[in-house]
Amino acid sequence: MIKFEDVGKRYPNGFEGLKHVNLTIEQGEFVAIIGLSGAGKSTLIRTINRMHDVTSGKLTVDDVDVMSLSGKQLRRFRRKIGMIFQSFNLITRTTVIKNVLTAFVPDMPWYRSFFGIYSKEEKMKALECLDKVGILDKAFVRADQLSGGQQQRVALARTLAQSPQIILADEPVAALDPVTARQVMNDFKRINEDMNISVLINIHHVDLALKYATRVIGIREGEIVYDGPSSDVNSEVLGKIYNGKVDSEGNVQEEEG
Numbered sequence: 478m479i480k481f482e483d484v485g486k487r488y489p490n491g492f493e494g495l496k497h498v499n500l501t502i503e504q505g506e507f508v509a510i511i512g513l514s515g516a517g518k519s520t521l522i523r524t525i526n527r528m529h530d531v532t533s534g535k536l537t538v539d540d541v542d543v544m545s546l547s548g549k550q551l552r553r554f555r556r557k558i559g560m561i562f563q564s565f566n567l568i569t570r571t572t573v574i575k576n577v578l579t580a581f582v583p584d585m586p587w588y589r590s591f592f593g594i595y596s597k598e599e600k601m602k603a604l605e606c607l608d609k610v611g612i613l614d615k616a617f618v619r620a621d622q623l624s625g626g627q628q629q630r631v632a633l634a635r636t637l638a639q640s641p642q643i644i645l646a647d648e649p650v651a652a653l654d655p656v657t658a659r660q661v662m663n664d665f666k667r668i669n670e671d672m673n674i675s676v677l678i679n680i681h682h683v684d685l686a687l688k689y690a691t692r693v694i695g696i697r698e699g700e701i702v703y704d705g706p707s708s709d710v711n712s713e714v715l716g717k718i719y720n721g722k723v724d725s726e727g728n729v730q731e732e733e734g
Contacts, residue, residue, distance in 0.1 A: 478501065478502065478503055478504060478537075478538070478539060478540075479500070479501070479502040479525060479536075479537075479538050479643070479675070479677075480500070480501050480502075480535075480536070480537045480538075481498045481499055481500040481501075481534065481535075481536055482499060482534050482535040482536070482537075483497050483498070483499060483533070483534035483535070484497075484498040484499075484524065484531050484533065484534035484535070484536050485497060485498070485531065485532055485533035485534055486517075486520055486524060486529060486530075486531050486532055486533075486699075487532045487533070493699050494517050494520035494529070494699055495517050495520055495521060495524070495531070495699045496698075496699040496700045497534075497700065498521065498534070498699075498700075498701055499701070500694065500701065500704065502675060502677065503675075504642065504673065504675055505669070505673040505674070505675055506675055506676075506691065506692055507665075507666065507669045507675075507676045507678075507689065507690050507691050507692070508675075508676070508677045508678070508690055508691075508692045508693070508694060509678050509680050509685075509686035509687075509689070509690035509692070509693050509694070509707070510522065510677065510678065510679045510680070510693075510694045510695075510696060511680060511681070511683055511686050511693060511694070511695055511696075511718060512695055512696040512697055512718055512719070513697065513719055513720065513722070514681075516696045516697050516698060516699070517696045517698070517699040517700075518679040518696055519647050519648075519679055520699075521679070521694075521696060522645045522646075522647060522677050522679050523645070523647070524536055524543070525538065525543070525558065525643070525645060525677070526554075526555050526558040526560060526645060527543055527544075527546065527551060527554075527555070528560075530544065531543075531544060538554070538557075538558075538643070539642075541554065552583065556583065556584070556639055556641075557639075557641055557642045557643065558641055558642070558643045558644075558645060559636030559637070559639055559641035559643070559644040559645065560636070560644075560645050560646075560647070561629070561632055561633060561636060561644065561645070561646040561647065561649045562632070562647055562648075562649070563647060563648040563649060563651045563652055564652070565625075565628040565629055565631070565632045566632060567620045567628055567631055567632060568620065569619070569620045569621035570619065570620075570621065571619065571620065572616070572617050572618065572619055572620070573607065573612070573615050573616050573617070573618055573619075573620055573623070573631050574600070574603050574604065574607070574616040574617060575593070576620055576631050576635055577603040577606055577607060577631065577634050577635045577638050578595050578599060578600070578603050578638075579635065580603075580635045580636070580638035580639050581595065581599050581602075581638065602638055603616075603634070603638055604616060606634040606635070606637040606638045607631075607634045609634065609637060609668065610630040610631075610633050610634045610637070610664050610668075611630065611664070612627055612630050612631065612634070615627060615631075624657070625652055625653050625657065626653050626654075626657035626658075626660055626661055629649060629650070629653065629661050630661065630664060633661075633664055633665070633668070637668065637672075641674060642674065642675065643674065643675045643676075643677070644665070644668070644674055644675070644676050644677070645677050646665065646676065646677070646678040646679065646680075647679050648679055648680065648681065649661060649665070649678060649680075650662060650680070650682065650685065651680075651681065651682075658682065658685060659685070662685055662688070662689045663689075665678065665689065666689050678690065683715065686707065687707045687710055688707075690707050691706065691707060692704075692705070692706060692707065693705065693706070693707045693710050695710075695714065695715075695717070695718030696718070697717070697718055697719075697720060702717050702718055703717060703718055
């Protein structure tokens with residue numbers, strides 16, 4: 478369970494990225510976070526794995542105070558939380574399976590990491606994770622020969638190899654065409670349902686948020702202005718989240734860059 482209690486984030490320049498955030502996210506939920514550019518979506522999810530430190534309030538994950546962690550404790554904690562980025566973050570000049578195998582590096586002795594020595598069990602786990610996202614046949618292809626959607630699936634397979642309890646995704650389909658974006662979102666949904674992994678996605682495609690997430694969190698200027706079922710999101714709610722920048726059919730008039 479992830480719990481925000483009156484959480485705030487103030488940057489060194491004085492900008493408030495989060496203001497008095499109170500949220501509870503149960504294990505196994507699929508949550509989409511929506512809002513305008515600069516509203517605080519990325520800040521919100523990046524506090525969960527301490528990529529950003531909160532500056533007030535309390536944030537706990539499974540009753541562990543995230544801000545109390547440091548050193549090995551923090552590294553061990555982060556192993557439970559997968560992170561997916563818009564840019565895939567792959568080593569493009571090597572094979573798909575080697576990219577997935579990098580998930581095991583933090584837990585390996587230095588010499589195995591240095592020489593790239595992986596156990597049979599680790600290789601089997603990597604192949605299993607590739608199979609779960611439908612690209613097992615690409616295991617020995619170089620990552621730079623894949624499409625954008627396939628590369629994002631490799632990134633997802635690499636995250637699954639960590640055996641995470643939570644997956645955080647920061648605009649994971651922003652660089653993909655509509656058809657591929659839906660395919661990748663299908664992967665997230667299947668993993669969420671089949672493996673009971675909590676999925677929190679920061680996304681600017683409102684239609685995808687409403688289609689795939691069971692819960693939507695709307696954020697505006699660092700404040701939570703909507704938190705509820707995706708089925709309850711209507712034009713009025715979107716107007717509140719997007720500061721009135723929606724038409725009569727609920728289409729957002731200003732998307733993020």
